[in-house]
Amino acid sequence: MNADVVVIGAGIVGAACARALARAGLRVVVVDRGAPASATSARGEGNLLVSDKAPGPELDLAMLAAGHWPGLAASLADELGPGFPDIEYDRKGGVVVATTEEGAGPLRAFADGQAAVGVEVAHLTPHEALSLEPHLNPAVTAAVHYPQDAQLQPVVATEALLASARRAGVAVLPHREVVGAVRDGDRITGVRTATETISAPSVVVAAGPWSGAVAGVLGADLPVRPRRGMVLVTARMAQRVFHKVYDGDYFGATQSADADLQTSSVVESTPGGTVLIGSSRQQIGFDDRLRVNVLAEIAGRALRLFPFLAGTPVIRAYGGFRPYVPDHLPVVGADPRHPGLWYATGHEGAGIGLAGVTGDLLCAQLTGADPAIDPAPFLPSRPSLAAHLASEDGPSEAGRPAGPAAAPNGGTE
Numbered sequence: 550m551n552a553d554v555v556v557i558g559a560g561i562v563g564a565a566c567a568r569a570l571a572r573a574g575l576r577v578v579v580v581d582r583g584a585p586a587s588a589t590s591a592r593g594e595g596n597l598l599v600s601d602k603a604p605g606p607e608l609d610l611a612m613l614a615a616g617h618w619p620g621l622a623a624s625l626a627d628e629l630g631p632g633f634p635d636i637e638y639d640r641k642g643g644v645v646v647a648t649t650e651e652g653a654g655p656l657r658a659f660a661d662g663q664a665a666v667g668v669e670v671a672h673l674t675p676h677e678a679l680s681l682e683p684h685l686n687p688a689v690t691a692a693v694h695y696p697q698d699a700q701l702q703p704v705v706a707t708e709a710l711l712a713s714a715r716r717a718g719v720a721v722l723p724h725r726e727v728v729g730a731v732r733d734g735d736r737i738t739g740v741r742t743a744t745e746t747i748s749a750p751s752v753v754v755a756a757g758p759w760s761g762a763v764a765g766v767l768g769a770d771l772p773v774r775p776r777r778g779m780v781l782v783t784a785r786m787a788q789r790v791f792h793k794v795y796d797g798d799y800f801g802a803t804q805s806a807d808a809d810l811q812t813s814s815v816v817e818s819t820p821g822g823t824v825l826i827g828s829s830r831q832q833i834g835f836d837d838r839l840r841v842n843v844l845a846e847i848a849g850r851a852l853r854l855f856p857f858l859a860g861t862p863v864i865r866a867y868g869g870f871r872p873y874v875p876d877h878l879p880v881v882g883a884d885p886r887h888p889g890l891w892y893a894t895g896h897e898g899a900g901i902g903l904a905g906v907t908g909d910l911l912c913a914q915l916t917g918a919d920p921a922i923d924p925a926p927f928l929p930s931r932p933s934l935a936a937h938l939a940s941e942d943g944p945s946e947a948g949r950p951a952g953p954a955a956a957p958n959g960g961t962e
Contacts, residue, residue: 550578550746551747551749552578552720552747552749553570553576554570554575554577554578554750554751554753555579555739555749556570556577556579556753556755557579557580557752557754558755558756558763558894559581559584559721560588560590560707561586561590561703561706561710561901561904562893562896562903563579563581564579564586565904565905565907565908565909566911567719568713568717568719569908571714571717571718571719573918575916577718577720578721578722578749579711579721581722582725582727582759583723583724585707585708585723586711588759588870589869590703590707590757592780592867593780593869593898593900594703594825594828595637595702595703596698596899596901597615597618597698597701597901597902598611598899598902599668599695599697600645600668600693600695600697601795602899603659603662606926606927607899610879610903610906610922610927611899614902614903614905614906615697615902617909618902619640621905622701625709625710625713629709634708634709635705636701636705636706637702638701638706639700639820640697640698641698641699641700642792643698643793644678644681644682644692644693644695644792644794645695645794645795645796646685646689646692646693646794646795647692647796648688648853648854652796652797653690653691654691655797657672657693660693668695669697671694672692672693673691673693674692675692678692681792682790682791682794684790684855685854686853686855686856694792698793701901706901706904710904722742725744726743727741727742728742728743728766729741730766730768731746736750736887736888737767737888737890738750738889740767751889752767752889752891753893753915754891754892755892756894757871757872757894758775758835760773760872760892761773768887769886769887770938771880771884771929772874772875772934772937775835775872776870776871777830777833777837777869777870778827778830779827779843779844779867779868780828780868781848781863781865782823782824782865783824783826783858783862783864784823784861784863786822786824787822790818790855792817793815793816794855795814795815795854796813796814810843812828812829812847812850813828814827814851814854816851816855824858824861826847826848826863830871837870839866839868871900872895872896872897874895874897875937876933876934876937878895878933879893879894880892880894880927880928880929881893881907881910881927882924882927882930883914883929885929893908893911906921910922
């Protein structure tokens with residue numbers, strides 16, 4: 550089989566890349582070890598956030614994404630028609646709160662720093678916070694409203710991007726495990742699966758938390774590791790949470806390099822009437838066992854925001870793996886050590902929100918078009934990533950092929 554580009558990973562980031570490349574006129578094949586939209590893209594809350602990012606390259610990308618998603622959602626709806634499920638795009642806004650006097654000052658200072666670079670920020674008094682969220686703990690000490698925050702249904706959004714990509718000519722091949730690279734000298738010119746060889750001058754690794762293992766199979770090194778998170782889902786109820794509401798500790802948890810458990814409270818309603826309660830971050834490899842202590846800590850923190858949840862049944866819990874990169878920035882661009890190899894990965898918990906602009910940024914670099922944002926901070930060759938790449942003596946730990954629990958192909962973001 551021949552193509553111009555092979556994208557490894559049929560999650561939301563891989564789907565967005567495939568769609569952008571195909572709409573630019575390239576022949577694209579997507580391969581995934583499993584079913585499309587079945588891994589990380591099926592295990593998140595569908596967050597499209599600017600509120601949780603400090604000034605810098607990731608916030609710049611998130612701001613671009615915040616302006617991009619409304620048009621993308623409308624375009625998908627127009628293209629796919631009323632017979633396709635709604636991706637449930639909702640610019641509901643976010644409310645970030647502090648529940649202690651010690652946390653109030655840092656929350657306000659963080660928001661002021663974001664406002665200075667263009668984020669829409671509104672400081673709220675406790676009374677104003679309760680007018681937006683009447684069931685919020687009245688003991689809040691500070692609150693900030695972020696009207697640009699949004700949410701969507703991530704599985705449906707992934708399937709919509711893939712459906713649009715197929716309409717543009719993309720071939721999606723599920724249940725194909727990539728077992729090696731095709732090379733012409735130093736250049737990667739395709740991939741081998743267990744059943745076929747796909748020749749292509751460009752190969753894009755968009756395999757979410759499995760990207761480090763996929764890179765290892767292709768003979769490259771990429772320091773992407775899995776970081777596990779867990780979410781509680783309540784029974785359906787009349788709506789009592791109207792925004793995405795989370796505590797001021799969330800930013801610290803996202804930016805922590807600590808492998809130990811990090812939790813913060815994130816609470817939001819879904820159109821179906823359930824409430825999603827997160828979140829946790831923990832580096833435990835691809836261990837997917839249910840951990841009751843983690844769920845208990847998540848639940849306890851949620852009660853500080855919304856005490857009424859104490860009497861609400863939890864109907865299920867689920868977990869997933871985020872693609873963690875040590876410098877906390879996505880990796881989008883060409884691997885200078887392996888011509889023909891590209892990456893679109895490493896978004897950790899922001900992959901849903903940044904998917905569309907990541908696809909466009911990857912496509913612009915690969916086709917030589919002008920990108921909408923400077924790609925330099927996201928390139929594999931950036932200085933902040935250099936210390937985490939392999940030496941000449943061998944690959945880093947993240948780049949080595951994984952064991953059975955982390956089978957190195959497919960995966961999604």
